[in-house]
Amino acid sequence: MNIDLNPTPLSSLQDRKPTRTVRIGTVRIGRGHPIAVQSMCATRTQDVAATAAQAEMLREAGAAVIRIAVDSEADAQALADIRQRTTAPLTVDLQENYRLVVRVAPLVQKVRYNPGHLYHHQKEVPWQDKVRFIAEAAARHGCALRVGVNCGSIDPALQEKFPPHDKLSPMLESALLHCELLDRLGFDQYCVSLKDSDPAKVVEINRRFSAQRPDVPLHLGVTEAGMPPEGILKTRTALLPLLAEGIGDTIRVSLTLPNPRKHEEVTAGLEIVRDAAAGRITAEPWTPGRLNIISCPSCSRVENGAFVELAEQVREMTRYAAHADVTIAVMGCRVNGPGETDSADLGLWCGPRYVNLKRGSETLGSFAYDEILPRLKQELDAILAHRAAEGDARPAG
Ligand code: SF4
Numbered sequence: 476m477n478i479d480l481n482p483t484p485l486s487s488l489q490d491r492k493p494t495r496t497v498r499i500g501t502v503r504i505g506r507g508h509p510i511a512v513q514s515m516c517a518t519r520t521q522d523v524a525a526t527a528a529q530a531e532m533l534r535e536a537g538a539a540v541i542r543i544a545v546d547s548e549a550d551a552q553a554l555a556d557i558r559q560r561t562t563a564p565l566t567v568d569l570q571e572n573y574r575l576v577v578r579v580a581p582l583v584q585k586v587r588y589n590p591g592h593l594y595h596h597q598k599e600v601p602w603q604d605k606v607r608f609i610a611e612a613a614a615r616h617g618c619a620l621r622v623g624v625n626c627g628s629i630d631p632a633l634q635e636k637f638p639p640h641d642k643l644s645p646m647l648e649s650a651l652l653h654c655e656l657l658d659r660l661g662f663d664q665y666c667v668s669l670k671d672s673d674p675a676k677v678v679e680i681n682r683r684f685s686a687q688r689p690d691v692p693l694h695l696g697v698t699e700a701g702m703p704p705e706g707i708l709k710t711r712t713a714l715l716p717l718l719a720e721g722i723g724d725t726i727r728v729s730l731t732l733p734n735p736r737k738h739e740e741v742t743a744g745l746e747i748v749r750d751a752a753a754g755r756i757t758a759e760p761w762t763p764g765r766l767n768i769i770s771c772p773s774c775s776r777v778e779n780g781a782f783v784e785l786a787e788q789v790r791e792m793t794r795y796a797a798h799a800d801v802t803i804a805v806m807g808c809r810v811n812g813p814g815e816t817d818s819a820d821l822g823l824w825c826g827p828r829y830v831n832l833k834r835g836s837e838t839l840g841s842f843a844y845d846e847i848l849p850r851l852k853q854e855l856d857a858i859l860a861h862r863a864a865e866g867d868a869r870p871a872g
Contacts, residue, residue, distance in 0.1 A: 490720075490721040491506040491507075491721040491724075492506065492685055492689045492693075492721045492722055493506055493689055493690060494506045494689070494690060494691060494692040494693070494724055495663065495690050495691075495692065496508065497619050497663075497664050497665065497666050497692050497724075498584075498617075498619060498664060499511075499539075499540050499564050499566070499584045499585045499619045500540075500564035500584035500585075501564065502539045502540055502564050502584070504666060504692050504724040504725045505692045505724055506724070508724070509748075510718070510723065510724060510725060510726060510748045510751075511539035511540060511724070511725040511726075512537060512538055512539055512725070512726055512727070512728075512741055512744035512745050512748060513538060513539060513540045513541070513542065513566070513694070513725055513726070513727040513744075514533040514536075514538040514541055514542070514727060514728075514737070514738075514740045514741050514744070515541065515542035515543070515544075515568070515727070515729075515740075515772065515774060516529045516530055516533070516541060516542070516543050516544075516737075516774070516775065517529070517732075517734055517737055517772065517773040517774050517775070517777065518734060518775065519775050519777075520543055520544055520545060520546075520550040520553050520554065520557075520775040521549055521550060521553045521775075522553075523553050523556045523557055523560070525734075526543060526553070526557050526775075527556075527557045527560035527561050529734065529737060530543070530557065530560075530561040530563050530565070531560075531561050531563070532737065532738050533563070533737065533738060533740075533741055534561065534562070534563040535738075536738035536741035536742060537741050537742075537744075537745050538563070538740075538741045538744075539564065539725070540563075540564045540565070540566050540584070540585065540725070541561075541563045541564070541565055541566070542565070542566045542567070542568050542587065543557065543565060543566070543567055543568065543583075543775070544567075544568045544570070544774045544775035544776055545567045545568065545569065545575055545578075545579050545775075546570050546571075546572060546575075546775070546776065546810075547572070547575075548575070548578070550575075550775070551575055551578035551579055551582075554567065554578075554579055554582055554583070555582055558582045558583070564583075564584040564585070565582070565583040565584060565585075566583055566584065566585035566586065566587055566619075566621070567579040567582075567583050567585075567586050567587065568587050568623075568774070569586060569587065569588045569589075569592075569609075570589070570592055570776075570810060571592050571593075571595040571596045572596060573588060573592075573593060573596065573605050573608065573609055574596075574608070576588075576608065576609045576612040576613070577612045580612040580613055580615065580616040580618045581616045583618060584618060584619065585618060585619040585620065585621060586609065586612075586613055586618055586619075586620055586621070587620070587621040587623045587668075588606075588609055588620065588621075588622065588623065589623050589624070589625060589628055590602070590622060590624055590630050590649045590650075590652075590653050591624070591625065591628035591629050591630050591631075591649070592628055593605045593606070593630075594630070594631065594632075602630075603656055606653060606656050606657065606660075607656075607660060610657060610660050610662040611660075613662065613664070614662055614664075618664075619664045619665060619666070620657070620662070620664065620665040620666075621665065621666050621667070621668060621694055622650055622653045622654065622657070622665060622666075622667045622668070623667075623668045623670070623694075624646045624649050624650045624667070624668065624669050624670070625646075625670050625671075625698055625811075625815075626642050626646060626670065626671040626672065626676070626698065626815075626818075627698070627699075627811055627814045627815030627817070628811060628814050628815070629642060629645050629646055629649065630645065630649045633645035633648050633649050633652075636648070642671070642676070642818075643671075643676060643679060643680045643683070646669055646671075646680055647669070647680055647683055647684055647687075650667050650669055650684055651684070651687060651688065653667075654667065654688055654691055665691070666691065666692040666693060666694050666724065666725065667684065667688070667691050667692075667693055667694070668693065668694035668695070668696060669681055669684055669693075670696050670697065670698035671697070671698060672697060672698050672699045672700070672709075672769040672804075672815075673697075673763070674697055674709050674710070674712040674713035674760075674761050675713075675763075677695070677696075677697050677713035677714075677717075678713050678716055678717055681693060681695060681717050681722055681723070682717070682720070682722065685722045692724035692725070693722060693723050693724055693725075694723075694724070694725045694726070694727065695713070695714050695717055695718075695722075695723040695725070695726045695727075696710070696714075696726060696727040696728070696729055697709050697710045697713050697714075697728075697729065698729060698771075698815075699729065699769040699770055699771045699772070699804065699806070699815065700728065700729050700730060700769070700772075701730070701731055701768050701769050701770045701786070702730065702731045702732070702768070702770060702786060702787065702790060703730055703732070703739060703743070705761070705768070706728070706729070706730045706731065706770075707728060707730070707743045708757065708759075708760070708761045709761045710728045710729075710743065710747065711747055711750075711757040711760070711761075712757055712760040712761040714726055714747050714751070715747065715750065715751055715755075715756050715757055716756075718747070718748070718751035719751060719754070719756075726744055726747060726748065727740070727744065728740045728741075728743040728744045728747065729771070729772035730743065730772055731770040731771065731772055731773060731783055731786050731805075732772070732773075732783065733783050733784075740772070763800070764800050765797060765798055765799070765800065766793055766796050766797050766798070766799050766800075766801050766802075766803070767801070767802040767803070768786070768789060768790055768793070768802075768803050768804075768805065769802060769803070769804045769805070769819065770786040770789075770804070770805040770806070770807075771805075771806045771807050771808075771811065771812075771815070773807045774807070774808075776807065776808040776810050776811075777807040777808055777825070778807065778808050778809065778825060778826050778827045779825055779826070779827050779828070779844070781825075781844050782805070782807040782825045785805065785823070785825065785830065785844065785847070786805045788848060789803060789805055789823070789848070789851065792848050792851070792852060793851075793852075793855060796855060796859060799855075799858075799859055799862070801820045801821070801855065801858055801859075802818075802819040802820050802821075803819060803820065803821045803822070803823070803851075803855075804816040804818075804819035804821070804822040804823065804824075805822075805823045805824075805825075806822070806823065806824040806825065807824075807825055808824070808825065809824065809826060812824025812825065812831070813831075813833075816833050817833075817835065817836045818835075819833075819835075820834070820835065820858060821833065821834060821851065821854050821855060821858070822834075822835075823847065823851065826841070828843070828844075829841035829842060829843060829844075830842055830843075830844060830847040832847065832850060832851065832854070834854060839854070
């Protein structure tokens with residue numbers, strides 16, 4: 476693989492926001508440091524050989540930091556073995572089980588937690604106590620943190636404060652509250668991410684956050700960007716304007732890819748950073764108003780390896796409706812699948828044997844992997860017919 480791994484000249488640009496330095500092992504992010512390209516393993520964490528091999532593949536492709544999902548004691552044990560097999564700076568993605576931080580912090584250079592997931596376990600414990608627990612473990616082991624806010628898992632208490640259609644304000648408030656708390660705890664080795672699947676929203680919310688907290692390093696990305704080339708285009712559409720404004724210190728391109736091609740995330744990320752440094756912009760940015768397939772990049776929690784293939788089949792099957800303003804979400808697991816399909820017109824989230832089909836937030840049923848496509852087509856056709864009847868359907872392309 477012939478990839479330029481030299482630090483990007485973007486680090487020397489003077490108009491980067493004045494973000495502080497955060498140490499992720501030997502990697503530094505923040506103003507004055509190169510934009511670090513990150514990636515994430517999509518293998519099962521407990522498959523130590525496969526995960527270590529994928530981490531190495533991503534490192535060789537140029538990933539500065541590589542994330543691994545840890546949901547259980549067994550995952551944490553596997554992480555200890557993976558740690559022995561790769562020199563890559565590692566970060567852990569904590570889900571609901573925040574107490575695992577004490578097991579993983581000694582092993583990795585950074586931990587990501589999602590404020591919207593701190594509500595599921597130990598509901599009687601205030602979120603502030605959980606963050607304190609996480610921050611103390613991170614501080615003990617010289618580990619950085621990422622407050623990773625995601626549009627599909629917004630803190631429910633904050634969402635209630637805003638109209639249901641306003642997803643950005645509760646995300647922003649969540650991030651700001653967590654920053655304030657970490658500041659009060661005296662923990663400054665953290666960065667923030669605010670991810671949405673809509674590039675325009677990613678631009679807006681990161682601008683809003685950066686205006687209020689220009690000191691906090693930002694990890695940029697479009698969540699569930701989908702398959703290449705559309706997923707790359709969406710990510711470029713969001714990230715290039717932000718980087719050009721000096722916003723963003725580390726990035727990830729989240730792509731739905733089969734495991735042997737996972738390094739393409741890194742290649743796409745490095746190219747974004749190079750293009751931002753050179754002032755090159757995307758000639759044809761992603762624009763809404765066409766069929767939009769959002770699909771997750773997959774991770775250790777994928778419940779059936781057929782998920783990636785299914786996403787590709789959905790794209791092929793729906794080509795006849797390419798110009799319809801319809802969003803279809805395809806998600807790989809039950810952890811984030813149900814929540815992150817809610818705002819799509821049609822959603823699929825994949826279990827071990829069945830695929831769950833949704834219309835908006837309504838569940839329509841579970842279908843075998845070989846039955847889901849005709850059923851999805853039926854629903855898509857119904858939407859197109861309904862819109863045609865209302866006179867607002869776009870011509871099929
Ligand atoms: S939806 Fe599930 S499988 Fe997909 S990236 Fe998110 S947690 Fe992983």
